[in-house]
Amino acid sequence: MTSNPLTAQSPPAFDVEALRAQFPALHGGAAHFDGPGGSQTPQAVADAIARQLTRPMSTRGDVTLAERNSDAAVRGAREALGDLMGTDPGGVVFGRSMTSLTFEMARTLARSWGPGDEVVVSRLDHDANIRPWVLAAEQVGATVRWAELDPRTGELEPEAVAAVVGERTRVVAVTAASNLIGTMPDLPRIAAIAHAVGALLYVDAVHLAPHGVVDRVAMGADLVACSPYKFFGPHCGALAAAPELLESLHPDKLVPSSDAVPERFELGTLPYELMAGVTAAIDVIAGIVPGHGSRRERLAGSLAAVGAHELTLRRRLEADLSTLPGVTLHSRAARRTPTLLLTLAGHESKDVSRQLASLDVNAPAGHFYALEASRALGLGDTGGLRLGLASYSNDDDLDRLLTGLRAIGARDRA
Incomplete structure (x- = not known):
């Protein structure tokens, strides 16, 4: 098995706020967990x-x-x-x-x-x-x-x-x-x-x-x-x-x-x-972190840093989600990207997505054209709530997501 590019050792320094500053859409106030469907776009592009x-x-x-x-x-x-x-x-x-x-x-x-x-x-x-x-x-x-x-x-x-x-x-x-x-x-x-x-x-x-x-x-x-x-x-x-x-x-x-x-x-x-x-x-x-060498080498350095950043956020998010009643995580493979699919007992995933959207947290729901996988997981054609971390995700995004999910759970217990 090849080494996991998402867990490379000793990645270069990564400044997520400097990266976020390059994306005009991130200035709009929403927390974006919708990257797997299409990332936001830097001004340079x-x-x-x-x-x-x-x-x-x-x-x-x-x-x-x-x-x-x-x-x-x-x-x-x-x-x-x-x-x-x-x-x-x-x-x-x-x-x-x-x-x-x-x-x-x-x-x-x-x-x-x-x-x-x-x-x-x-x-x-x-x-x-x-x-x-x-x-x-x-x-x-x-x-x-x-x-x-x-x-x-x-x-x-x-x-x-x-x-x-x-x-x-x-x-x-x-x-x-x-x-x-x-x-x-x-x-x-x-x-x-x-x-x-x-x-x-x-x-x-x-x-x-x-x-x-x-x-x-x-x-x-x-x-x-x-x-x-x-x-x-x-x-x-x-x-x-x-x-x-x-x-x-x-x-x-x-x-x-x-x-x-x-x-x-x-x-x-x-x-x-x-x-x-x-x-x-x-x-x-290639320019996410400072580096030298060919563009391929700079891409490898930047993506190593991105992988380490995303892994840290993913582990925090998984730990926090595990404390929420009724949450089932369907992303379980040993080697995987920072993309989490979950379902919340007693709630349709699309309803959860709409409630989060009202809080400016963009977390879509569905099968996302992976229909066979959704069915194999026992989720039918409905799928689940997908939380896609991206290189520009930060702790504030996670805080807002978790606050929204806790609020939904609190209404259930009220």
């Missing part, structure tokens, strides 16, 4: 998007200033995402969202499948890393196998994956971290299981990226996807693979459009302003 939109810009090229500006935005974002995801920037693909990229990749890979072939998905995952594979398999007559989540521990054990991987498995799709309960599966072991039968490993790193280092190669992932709007960036998606793997794949595309990698996977003109925003977001993360 908004500024980068505005600069790109207001300077000369056209389709990519190398002749005019407008062409060069657009080309620089794309190349800069590929390099930044390569640093963030531990991968060759020449294999970084942009798309409207992680979901759309996964649908496109599933359809592309399924061209080589047929009856008797198998794909493996997990009950732990967001539906964006389940349904594209299920639908693609159904369309070509391939079989879907399910790796089961242990509802007692919240773990997706490698043995559960091994139990459904066979000689005809073509793809294993699994999350790097659950957006519902935070569980971080042992990806290198799962990768070894998939690669032993010649299958590809497709990793959803959307929920991991805001909290820890993503390393496509160390994970053993053949393809890894993320969503920049979960880590301070604008709304778009990214998919990364080794360029040589992408060279072997041929997605649907327009005849005149580029057949180069990674452009052959990008449908239509890219949103250059969003590309500039992605680069700015990654640079903000």
Whole structure:
């Protein structure tokens, strides 16, 4: 098992208030526990998007200033995402969202499948890393196998994956971290299981990226996807693979459009302003704590400090929640992000969420598209109250949340 990026030793100094000062939305007074659905945005990202939109810009090229500006935005974002995801920037693909990229990749890979072939998905995952594979398999007559989540521990054990991987498995799709309960599966072991039968490993790193280092190669992932709007960036998606793997794949595309990698996977003109925003977001993360070296090295240092900060807050929150009557925590895995799912006896989670919102505490409720996981945990289609700690969370946020939850409990006893 690889070391946990959320508990790295001796992290650099981390000033949460200095980080918070970069986010205009945090000045609005609300305590944000809604980061797993999309983080708040630093001023530097908004500024980068505005600069790109207001300077000369056209389709990519190398002749005019407008062409060069657009080309620089794309190349800069590929390099930044390569640093963030531990991968060759020449294999970084942009798309409207992680979901759309996964649908496109599933359809592309399924061209080589047929009856008797198998794909493996997990009950732990967001539906964006389940349904594209299920639908693609159904369309070509391939079989879907399910790796089961242990509802007692919240773990997706490698043995559960091994139990459904066979000689005809073509793809294993699994999350790097659950957006519902935070569980971080042992990806290198799962990768070894998939690669032993010649299958590809497709990793959803959307929920991991805001909290820890993503390393496509160390994970053993053949393809890894993320969503920049979960880590301070604008709304778009990214998919990364080794360029040589992408060279072997041929997605649907327009005849005149580029057949180069990674452009052959990008449908239509890219949103250059969003590309500039992605680069700015990654640079903000790299600068969370003072550091030297490459951007990749600075990202690792900053995320180590973020992980230590979030772990401290998570432990405090878990300890305080354990003293509240009727609270059940469903986030139990040994290795997990600072994302807690809870239910409160006698209360609908959506009602609790609304009551907290009236106190300017943003803590949403639901299954958050991890429908299979919610059902496996016995929570049906209702899910629970999700408390997502972020790098910019502080003790005051926790105080306000706990005050709200105690008030709800006090009304029950009145």
